[in-house]
Each structure stands twice: as C-alpha cells, then as structure tokens.
Amino acid sequence: MRTVAVICLVVCLAANAVYAESSDQPRYRIGLIGGLGNLRTPDKPHFTFNYLWGFSAGTTGRLAFTASLTGQKNYSSSTASGNFGFFAVxxxxxxxxxxxRLGIDGDYALIDHGSLRPTVGAGVGYAFWKILAADGDTVIQTLGDRSDPVDFKAAELYLSSSLGLEYRPRTNVSVHLKACADYLTGIGTSFSEATDKNRGQVVMRAMVTLSWLFGVKRSQPDLADLSWPVTEKPKEREKGKPKAAAAAVTAYQPPALPVEHDADGDGVLDKHDRSPNTPAGAVVDEQGRPIDTDRDGIADGLDDCPDTPPEAAGYIDLFGCPVDSDFDGVPDFRDSCAAGPVGAIVDTKGCPLDSDGDKVPDGLDDCPGTEAGLDVDARGCIDVSFLRDTVRIYVNYLPGSFEVDERTKARMQPLIRKLLILTNVTFEIVAYTDNVGTPEANELLSQKRANRMRDWLQTLGIARERMTTVGRGELNFLDTNDTAEGRAKNRRLELIFKTQ
Incomplete structure (x- = not known):
C-alpha cells in the first residue's frame, strides 16, 4: 500500500507541472467522496447497492490527476433478481x-472553461477486499489455485473507467458527479479457475466529490514593463567658461585578451589537445587523451566498473561493467551456465542449484524439500493433477481371491508416497469383478477386495478414516467378458479422490 501511495503522489506532482492551467487558477484540490457502489456477480446471491465514502487529493487542469481512498460494504439479497437492488441489510x-480501494484517476475535461465541464476518465489502483459471512466477522473459505482451502479475500489490481460532469459554482469550489466501472484484473489473487470464473469482477460506482481548490500562483510582472532610472547626460559647457571646467575624465580601457578555446571541455586547451572530441565526463591525461585504466574500451570517469579484469574482454556493456545475461550475480565470462533461468540460486560457476533433485532450480522451487522420485509441477511442488481423475488399479487376482499381488503393490508405491504426504485427501476404494460366478457372490467378493486394499494401505501409514470402501460386483464393465483379456480389465479397483 505504501508503494501505491508514493506512486500516486509522484504522478500527481508531475501532472501538475505539465497540465497546470493559467497561473491565476488553483492548482490543487482536496475533497470528500460519497455515493453508491455494488459488486456485480454473474449468479445468485446478488449484492445490492449501498453507501460508499472516501476522500481525495490531486491536481486541477484540463487533465487532472486525483489520488483517492474509498471504502464500501455491500450485503447480498436472496430476493434480488439482478445486480441493481438497493440497500439490503x-x-x-x-x-x-x-x-x-486506493488508486489514482486521470479525468480529461472535454470543455475546459465555464462552470459545467463534462469529463471522461481512466484509473488504476489496488482494491483490498474480502467476502464475509453474515456475522460480519468471519471471512468465508473458497478453493485456492492448488485445490486447497483459502480465505476469500485479496489485494487485487483494478482498472477503472468513468464518465462525469464537474460543476464549479465558485473559483475554489468543485462538485464532480461521476459514474465509474472498476474491473478486478485477477492480479494479486490465487484462487482456483472455477472460483475466478464464478466470482464478481466488476464494481459499479456512482459518486459525488465535493472539493476545495487552492494553490493559486500569482503571475509575475514582465521585466519589459518595469521603469528603470536613466542617468542624465552632463550639460554642455556654457559659452565663456574655461575648458578645464567642462573637461571629461575618460576611463582606461585595457586591450582585449585573445580567447582560448576548449571545445570538448576536458580542461585541456584545443591547441594542446591530442583528442579534441573527448566525450564529456571522461578523465584525460595532460595531452587531453582519455585514460582507460582497465583497458576495457570505456574511459575512466565514464566507467562504472574501472577495475574490470582482462579476461572479461568481449563481455563488457556500455557502462564498462561485465555482462550478466541471466542476472545471477556471476558475470558471463565466468558463468558456465550463462543462459540459466532468471531467479534461480546458482553455484560459484553460475549453474542453478537443485537441492531436492526435482529439476526445478532452487529460488524458483516453491517446495524445495520435495522427496526424491516424486513427480512435481512447474513450481517444484508435488503434482496433484492425478486427484482430478479416477485411478484404476488392475490387480492380478487368483480366482475367488481378494489378496493384492506383489506386482501391484510395487506399481502402487509412487501413488502411496504422494498419499502419505497429502494428508488432507480422502478417497473411496471401489471394487468390480467380471461375470464369472453369481452376481451375489461377485458383489461379496468385490467388497472383500476393496476392504483388503484398505487394510493394506492402512499398514503403510494411511489413516483408516481417510478411506471408504464399496463393492459393486458385476457392474460398469470396461470390456467384454468373452475373453480372458476383457475379464482381466473388468476385475479392477478404482480410487476416487476428494480434497477436504
């Protein structure tokens, strides 16, 4: 928030210098803001318009910049059929x-004279918002971008557009009516795709700002209008008076000295300068030639790195410093991995470190302690994409058996390692059979197979309460039961995941 405030202040001062009106007009304004605002949502429940408040400070002029701080609170209504209800409690x-909301707006007056001035505007800033439960104290939960529960709140960048009409009943008073639409860009949020799709991203506002204008700079008098005293000429000698009485004293004027030139301003006169076109700021010797202590082609005085080693030759920028293409702190002439990813932590040779061996460099790895051998996503964290799909396990059961064979146990080890880490994930174990035997016997057999898989996973450290079992028997065949291969596909277990 402090950074946004500083940017607003700098832009306002710069705008005042560029767009200030005539010197007899106020240059600054401060004001109070009141009005109505609402968050537009695509689905129910819809929020209703309610009061907003705030204050502002900025510049005047045809293009005026204003920094503002506004706040609002809107309540949802179960009876509202759209986004234009009012004053729910x-x-x-x-x-x-x-x-x-903290932001800065630029308003351009389509007519810059008279008491009524229509305006159009645009703005940018940060909105600090949250969705609360009806008690007004509890922030509700939603799904984050990693499928984990997070608070439904954010500090989000917004863009704004507006239409308005400014009325100036007096030189130092302004009443500005504006209709605004703010678009919440999503920059600064970390919600899931489904949450971003269903949440409201447009805030509508109707406001009136009452401002006091001040800072009139009075015009300075033109030097051409000033009256300067004129020295009267001495009166001519009267006839008959002695010449000595009217003799004028003439001041001594020394002869003009020859002008000495130094075209490049290096302190060495042109007649002694061996390098008359030396760039400004370069340190030169007594004959006007630029000095280059480290011999990198950039003269001392212009060289930000005057001690560049000789081996850096060919890897120097315009300021005389060694180039570091990947910004890792190791210059290219010493960097064995000069094209490494920006932001990665590197060793003394400039190569990225990967402490957990997941192929995501330290510094870019959000989960630097990931266990070796686990699949990870682009951020270096455990890849949880498998939770979105049903995992099918084809167990090589002996006829009528419900024991899990050793080959299946070995193939399930990577999945089990992830489930031991993702302790907030629960899942259902569903077992199916082929059509060999009676439906009743197959349903009982499938339940035993689901239970035996649960019991085996429990012995490996997965809590029993995280697992539920269902035996479906002769249902949902994946292939024909007329061949051994088809029956093998139908004898299966399915894991269906849920995140808490």
Missing part, C-alpha cells in the same frame, strides 16, 4: 462484500 443477507 445484514439481517436479510448471507454474504457481505467489504472493500477498501
């Missing part, structure tokens, strides 16, 4: 949208 709502 807490007792009738299930959700509360609370927002604090």
């Amino acid at each position: 807490r007792d009738d709502s299930t959700l509360i949208f609370q927002s604090l």
Whole structure:
C-alpha cells in the first residue's frame, strides 16, 4: 500500500507541472467522496447497492490527476433478481462484500472553461477486499489455485473507467458527479479457475466529490514593463567658461585578451589537445587523451566498473561493467551456465542449484524439500493433477481371491508416497469383478477386495478414516467378458479422490 501511495503522489506532482492551467487558477484540490457502489456477480446471491465514502487529493487542469481512498460494504439479497437492488441489510443477507480501494484517476475535461465541464476518465489502483459471512466477522473459505482451502479475500489490481460532469459554482469550489466501472484484473489473487470464473469482477460506482481548490500562483510582472532610472547626460559647457571646467575624465580601457578555446571541455586547451572530441565526463591525461585504466574500451570517469579484469574482454556493456545475461550475480565470462533461468540460486560457476533433485532450480522451487522420485509441477511442488481423475488399479487376482499381488503393490508405491504426504485427501476404494460366478457372490467378493486394499494401505501409514470402501460386483464393465483379456480389465479397483 505504501508503494501505491508514493506512486500516486509522484504522478500527481508531475501532472501538475505539465497540465497546470493559467497561473491565476488553483492548482490543487482536496475533497470528500460519497455515493453508491455494488459488486456485480454473474449468479445468485446478488449484492445490492449501498453507501460508499472516501476522500481525495490531486491536481486541477484540463487533465487532472486525483489520488483517492474509498471504502464500501455491500450485503447480498436472496430476493434480488439482478445486480441493481438497493440497500439490503445484514439481517436479510448471507454474504457481505467489504472493500477498501486506493488508486489514482486521470479525468480529461472535454470543455475546459465555464462552470459545467463534462469529463471522461481512466484509473488504476489496488482494491483490498474480502467476502464475509453474515456475522460480519468471519471471512468465508473458497478453493485456492492448488485445490486447497483459502480465505476469500485479496489485494487485487483494478482498472477503472468513468464518465462525469464537474460543476464549479465558485473559483475554489468543485462538485464532480461521476459514474465509474472498476474491473478486478485477477492480479494479486490465487484462487482456483472455477472460483475466478464464478466470482464478481466488476464494481459499479456512482459518486459525488465535493472539493476545495487552492494553490493559486500569482503571475509575475514582465521585466519589459518595469521603469528603470536613466542617468542624465552632463550639460554642455556654457559659452565663456574655461575648458578645464567642462573637461571629461575618460576611463582606461585595457586591450582585449585573445580567447582560448576548449571545445570538448576536458580542461585541456584545443591547441594542446591530442583528442579534441573527448566525450564529456571522461578523465584525460595532460595531452587531453582519455585514460582507460582497465583497458576495457570505456574511459575512466565514464566507467562504472574501472577495475574490470582482462579476461572479461568481449563481455563488457556500455557502462564498462561485465555482462550478466541471466542476472545471477556471476558475470558471463565466468558463468558456465550463462543462459540459466532468471531467479534461480546458482553455484560459484553460475549453474542453478537443485537441492531436492526435482529439476526445478532452487529460488524458483516453491517446495524445495520435495522427496526424491516424486513427480512435481512447474513450481517444484508435488503434482496433484492425478486427484482430478479416477485411478484404476488392475490387480492380478487368483480366482475367488481378494489378496493384492506383489506386482501391484510395487506399481502402487509412487501413488502411496504422494498419499502419505497429502494428508488432507480422502478417497473411496471401489471394487468390480467380471461375470464369472453369481452376481451375489461377485458383489461379496468385490467388497472383500476393496476392504483388503484398505487394510493394506492402512499398514503403510494411511489413516483408516481417510478411506471408504464399496463393492459393486458385476457392474460398469470396461470390456467384454468373452475373453480372458476383457475379464482381466473388468476385475479392477478404482480410487476416487476428494480434497477436504
């Protein structure tokens, strides 16, 4: 927030210098903001318009920049059929949208004279918002971008557009009516794709700003209008007076000295300068030639790195410093991995370190302690994409048996290692059979097979309460039962995952 405030202040001051009106007009403004605002949502429950408040400070002029801080609180309504309901109260709502907005707006006056001035504008800033339960104190939970529960709140970058009409009843008073639409860009959030799709991203506002204008700079008088005293000429000698009485004293004027030139301003006169076109700022010798202590082609005085080693030759930038293409702190002439990814932690040779061996360099790895051998995503964390799909396990059961064979146990080890780490994941074990035997016997057999898989996983450290079992018997065949290969596909276990 401090960074945004500093940027707003700098832009306002710069805009004042460029777009200030005539010197007899106020240059600054401060004001109070009031109005109505609402968060537009695609589905129910819809929020209703409610009061917003705030204050502003900025510049005046045809193009005026204003920094503002506004806040609002909107309540959902179960009876509202759209986004244009008004003044729902807490007792009738299930959700509360609370927002604090810090931003800067630029408003351009289509007419820059008179008391009525239509305006168009655009703005940018940060919205600090959260969705609360009806009690007004509890932030509700939603799904994050890693499929984990997170608070439904964010500090999010927004872009704004507006139409308005400014009324100036007096030189130092302004009343500005504006209709605004803010678009929440998603920058600064970490929600799942489904949450981003269903949440509201447009905030509508209708506001009035009452401002006091100040900072009039009075115009300075033109030097051409000033009256300067004129020295009167001495009166001519009267006739008959002695010449000595009117003799004028003439001041001594020394002869003009010859002008000495130094075209490049290096302190060595042109007549002694062996290098008359030396660039400004370069350190030169007594004959005006640039000095280059480290012999990198950049003269001392212009060289930000005057002690560059000789082996860096060919890897120097315009400021005389060794080039570091991947910004890892190891210059290219010493970097064995000069094209490494930006942000990675490197060794003394400039090559990325990977402490957990998951092929995601330290510095870019959000999970640097991942166990060896586990599949990871682009951020270096355990790949949980398998949770979105049903995992099928084809067990080589002996006829009528429910024991898990050793080959299947070995193939399940990578999956089991992930489940031991992802302790918030629960799952259902569903067992199916082929059509050999009676349906009743196959249903009982499938239940035993599901239970035996659960019991075996429990012995490996997976909590029993995380697993449920179902025996479906002769249902949902994947292939024909007329061949041995088809029956083998139908005798299977399926793991269906759920995240808490």
